[in-house]
Amino acid sequence: MGKKRIVVLTGAGVSAESGISTFRDSGGLWEKYDISEVATYQAWERNMELVLDFYNQRRKQLLEVKPNSAHYALVELEEQFDVQIITQNVDNLHEAAGSSQVMHLHGELIKVRSTRDESLVYTLDGWELKKGDLCELGSQLRPHIVWFGEAVPMIPEAARLTSTADILLIIGTSLNVYPAAGLVSYIEPGTPVYLIDPGYLAVDHIPNLTFIRETAGVGTPKLVRKLLQEAQSGSINP
Ligand code: OAD
16 A cells, blocks of 8 residues: 655744744744835846845855754654645755655745746855846846745646645644645545644634644654654554
């Protein structure tokens, strides 16, 4: 019998204990920056330097942080399950921990792409992308990030994967940003859902939900241990 599939939807909260700020908590990034000035295509056209600087700082910070116990626990989960991570995060901490299947809905900080041909994507050396850094066609490189107002190209595949989940885990996302937040609606009826987040979230619309009000670093290893034990004793019958 094949392994059961666990789909894990993660947000900024899974990386909070690594030292990366979330967006909407108090002290979060969107309190310090105006979304419309740093995370839209219009901002890029208006003030490229400011946008480059915003993502350069994020990238620089990423070089200084490490995965935490939540990222590592999700790697352990692969011992018994087919684990598919769908993250809204642009950091690479799931990969750094060793997770093997990670889909980035909102892009990746360590990558940049051509402004002329979006299929030309490159991994940046170091943290800094500058005005005048060009793709092979000679046009400016931009952060490989899905900005507000832009399409989220991975959503159809993410929705398909979510519909194949035997179990869904949601970790550290305020479920404020669509279409990512809408993925929950693609689970098959009866699929168990676990949500790990210390915040007070409106989750009445999620069926079969177990809400674990703990931080990712504390709650994820505990839940992973429980799921691995259940898999070993054969007591998971989704
Ligand atoms: P938010 O900042 O909206 O939400 C962070 C969530 O993490 C909240 O529910 C917090 O309660 C929770 N949280 C805080 N500390 C935590 C911890 N230690 N452990 C677990 N959870 C914790 O971040 P996202 O939902 O990820 O998009 O935001 C979604 C998108 O909005 C981001 O991908 C980004 C942002 O604008 C783009 O930039 C395109």
